[in-house]
Structures are given as C-alpha cells and as structure tokens.
Amino acid sequence: xxxPLFQFVEKFVTDFSWKxxxxxxxxxxxxxxxxxxxxxxxxxxxxxxxERATSILLQIEPxxxxxxxxxxxxxKELVANLKLVIKQKDIFSSLExxxxxxxSQIFFGLLPWIIIVIILIPSEIVKDKREAxxxxxxxxxxxxFLGILISFIPxxxxxxxxxxxxxxxxxxxxxxxxxVGNKS
Numbered sequence: 001x002x003x004p005l006f007q008f009v010e011k012f013v014t015d016f017s018w019k020x021x022x023x024x025x026x027x028x029x030x031x032x033x034x035x036x037x038x039x040x041x042x043x044x045x046x047x048x049x050x051e052r053a054t055s056i057l058l059q060i061e062p063x064x065x066x067x068x069x070x071x072x073x074x075x076k077e078l079v080a081n082l083k084l085v086i087k088q089k090d091i092f093s094s095l096e097x098x099x100x101x102x103x104s105q106i107f108f109g110l111l112p113w114i115i116i117v118i119i120l121i122p123s124e125i126v127k128d129k130r131e132a133x134x135x136x137x138x139x140x141x142x143x144x145f146l147g148i149l150i151s152f153i154p155x156x157x158x159x160x161x162x163x164x165x166x167x168x169x170x171x172x173x174x175x176x177x178x179x180v181g182n183k184s
Contacts, residue, residue, distance in 0.1 A: 053082050101155050109150040109166040110143050112174070146170075 012020060039045055056078075063075040117139045124132035153162055 049085070053085065056082060102151055105153060105155075105162055105166070106147050106150050108163055109170070110147055112167070112170050113139065113143055113146065116174075 012024070060075050060078055063071050064079075066072055066075075117136070121132060121136065124135050150166055153166070155162070
C-alpha cells in the first residue's frame, strides 16, 4: 500500500535533481495554499470548534444543576475553559482582506495563465532564450487582453458566473491553443 510512496522517496533521493525538488515543493505549497484558501472561504475549522463547544455545553448543562458542589464547581471550570477555547482567534479568520471585487476577479481569471507561464518558462529558457522572451511577451499580451476582458464582467452577476465562467472560458482557450499548437 505504501510501496509507491517509498519508491517515490527512494527515487527522489537516488536520482536527485533540482527540478524534482522544485516540483515537490511547488506541489507541497499548492496543497498548503489550497487548504488555507479553503479554510479562509469556509471557516469550517472555526465552525467545527463552535459545534463541538455547543455539544459539550449541552452535556455539561445537567451537571450544573447537580446537588454535588464538586461537580458544579468542575462544570463551571469546564465552561470557563470552553469560553477561552471559543474566544481563541483562528489565524484564518484574521486573514480577512478587503480586495476590490474587480481586482480579485481579474486575478483569479488570470491565475491559470500565470501558473502555465511559471511552469513553461524554465524549460523554454534552457532551450532558447530568444524564444522564451517571445513566449513571455506573448503571455503578457494575452494576460493584458484577458484582464481587460474580465474587468468588463459585471460585479452584479453571480460568483459562479464571474469566477467559474471565466475559468470555463480559460479551459476552452487552453484546449484551443493546445490544439492549434499541436496542429502546426
């Protein structure tokens, strides 16, 4: 079951290359960024903490009415400690950043293209620097054109249309450009 993982680690160590190291850390960073963005958008950890606290409070409530003073005292301490846990600020809840919706719309619309540039440029620079500069220039022109196009999408539209529709358009454009590139 874990054999593929061990083979990956063994190959990573025995056939070391900077490219593999960069890919590994890029993938690891992408996974961490995904979890951070997920928590930032959903606050599921914070909500789970509140849910567990509510469940514990419901279980402690009968103990507060007990005749035994030790049980009541312990229950009050538990409630006080629970309040401290609930009041702890989650790092993701403090990440609230006020960004202009148009800027975020443009950024998330161009993000796939930026990732493609970051992935493709090192291999192109190794092959031919002049071709790499042409590719960078072409990508900047494409990014400028798409950024202007994305900025005209009305903010009043649903987020699924504003962000998902742009990504669907990006997917179609990537497939089209790949098809044209492979054809020539």
